[in-house]
Amino acid sequence: MKLAILSRAPNAYSTQRLKTAALERGHEAKVLDTLRFAIDLSGDDPDLQYRGRTLSDYDAVLPRIGASITYYGSAVVRQFQQMDVYTPNTANGITSSRDKLRAIQILSRHDVGMPATAFVRDRKDVLPAIERVGGAPVVIKLLEGTQGIGVILAPDTKVAEAIIETLQSTRQNVLIQQFVAESRGTDVRALVVGDRVVAAMRRTAQGDEFRSNVHRGGSVEAVDLDDEFTSTAVASAQIMGLRVAGVDMLEGEDGPMVMEVNSSPGLEGIERATRLDVAGSIIDFIDNQVAFPELDVRQRLNVSTSYGVAELLVREDADLVGHTIESSRLRERDITILTLHRDHTVIPNPRNNRVLEAGDRLLCFGKLEEMRNMIPDRSQRRRKLKRLSIKAMDQAASEG
Ligand SMILES: Nc1ncnc2c1ncn2[C@@H]1O[C@H](COP(=O)(O)OP(=O)(O)O)[C@@H](O)[C@H]1O
């Protein structure tokens, strides 16, 4: 395959290792500077210029986008996606994971353990938020910090309030998070490639520091992850839309607690700690997936205004309960089940002879009108556009 590695640091350890691993396997690989791309939307088809010339054809792209260029970098990756070039990490995955709040919001929809977290703006909401996450000591985080910078441990409520107020006064958004004391300055970094953890390490903070980042002097050692940590890491990466990711987890009393998912994980620490060829496994994975460029499913399935994607709930009193998918006659009503969620498992492409149970959630593609009766109440209300009176408008104008 012909692979483009997007990076601003051609000589960095990770970039070098990835390029070498690709060349060793007989691939063609180039390191391209993310900021030297020009996104070209002037022609009929999406295109890219690199250093002033039309980019040649690539089979795959491996983005290594630093935090300082997230916006431009993800736009370049999105352009590759529009051109049907395979990327293990999507533009959406990169931007969502970079913002600690957005990442937690997305993960919270799923069965993934995380430290209790709150996000507030008004001063009056700060104290209750600290209480909700378990009270002081609490961790305060800047939304887009990396390498441990912007992660602060506030020993008591007064200090926490003062820090939050100071940061907010400089227009910084901060998270308030439960301090997971039992992890004692250690955390686990799992390197996920596809649906596997290919390497994992435990990081331990230096001295009485609580942040275990290598950039904060943390030390690393290889670690064997149990099934729970492994499946949590893989699920987190998957949910974020990242096939190559470094998932950071605290070792909480009740199991793994995910703190963040990194879309451009550094390879030096983990390869040195584990002596495993992580770069090689990334290249092999990409080589395997090249035929499956990422599609924006929703975008592609919105083919007609009367069709769309919806999640249907099989209610206890529904006729569907006890029926097989075949005898449910959904297909006859032009509804296709893409996935079936039952408890904590997901069954992709469920078979016709599978029996539906109360509580099943069906992700479906089909006629919106047919699906409307099956979605929980809130969406059933028909919203009629009402006439607006002149009086109401005058009143709003005089109040504003
Ligand atoms: N809620 C928490 N409880 C205990 N330790 C934490 C918590 N959040 C972060 N840490 C420590 O701080 C480090 C940095 O936090 P993280 O959210 O990963 O930010 P960064 O993006 O800067 O690495 C973590 O690796 C961990 O050691």
Ligand SMILES: [Mg+2]
């Ligand atoms: Mg981190």
